Amino acid sequence: MKIGIVSDSHGDTHALEDMLAHPAAAEAELWLHAGDVLPDADYLAMLTQQKVYKVPGNNDWPDSRVPEELVLELGGHRLLLTHGHMFGVRWTTDMLVQHALNQDCDVAIYGHTHCAEFLPGAMTVVNPGSISRPRDERAGSFMLLELLPEQQPTGELYRLER
Numbered sequence: 420m421k422i423g424i425v426s427d428s429h430g431d432t433h434a435l436e437d438m439l440a441h442p443a444a445a446e447a448e449l450w451l452h453a454g455d456v457l458p459d460a461d462y463l464a465m466l467t468q469q470k471v472y473k474v475p476g477n478n479d480w481p482d483s484r485v486p487e488e489l490v491l492e493l494g495g496h497r498l499l500l501t502h503g504h505m506f507g508v509r510w511t512t513d514m515l516v517q518h519a520l521n522q523d524c525d526v527a528i529y530g531h532t533h534c535a536e537f538l539p540g541a542m543t544v545v546n547p548g549s550i551s552r553p554r555d556e557r558a559g560s561f562m563l564l565e566l567l568p569e570q571q572p573t574g575e576l577y578r579l580e581r
Contacts, residue, residue: 420565421446421447422564423562427455429551429552431551438559441561449470449471450470453502453530454503455476460473495567495568496572497522497525499528508531512527515527520542526544529545533548533554534548539571543571543574548560563575
C-alpha cells in the first residue's frame with residue numbers, strides 16, 4: 420500500500436494542485452494531512468476523491484470534531500498521525516517517538532517543522548516537510564510511504580517544480 424503524506428499547506432491550494440500534478444502523486448491510494456490548515460485536507464479529498472485522514476496543526480482553530488492525533492492501521496502497520504507541535508518536534512522527536520511507542524505504533528508521522536525527514540527503524544519517523552512553505556529547500560515537498568505487512572516501511576520524498 421502506498422500512502423501520500425502532506426503537511427503545512429497553509430491555505431495554498433495551488434501547491435496542493437501542483438502536488439497532484441506530480442506523476443508520483445498518482446500512486447497514492449489515500450492521503451494523510453499532518454495539519455496546518457485543515458480545510459486544505461478537505462480540498463485534497465475533493466480533488467482526489469480519495470480518503471484523506473487529517474489532524475489539526477498549531478495554525479488551526481480548535482474543532483472538537485477533529486482529533487489532535489490519529490492512530491491508523493494501514494498496510495500491516497500502526498501509524499500515529501499528529502502535527503507534532505505538542506511534542507516539541509522543533510528540537511527533538513524523542514517525545515513523539517515515546518508517545519507513538521506508548522500507542523503500539525511503529526510509524527510516527529508529523530509536520531510542523533517544515534523540514535522533510537525520513538528515519539527508518541524500529542520506529543519509522545516521517546515528516547513530509549511543507550508543501551507550501553519549506554524551510555529546508557526552495558520547493559515544497561510531499562512524501563509517498565510504502566507499507567507492506569512485516570516489512571520495513573519505505574519512503575520517497577518528492578519536491579514540486581517551482
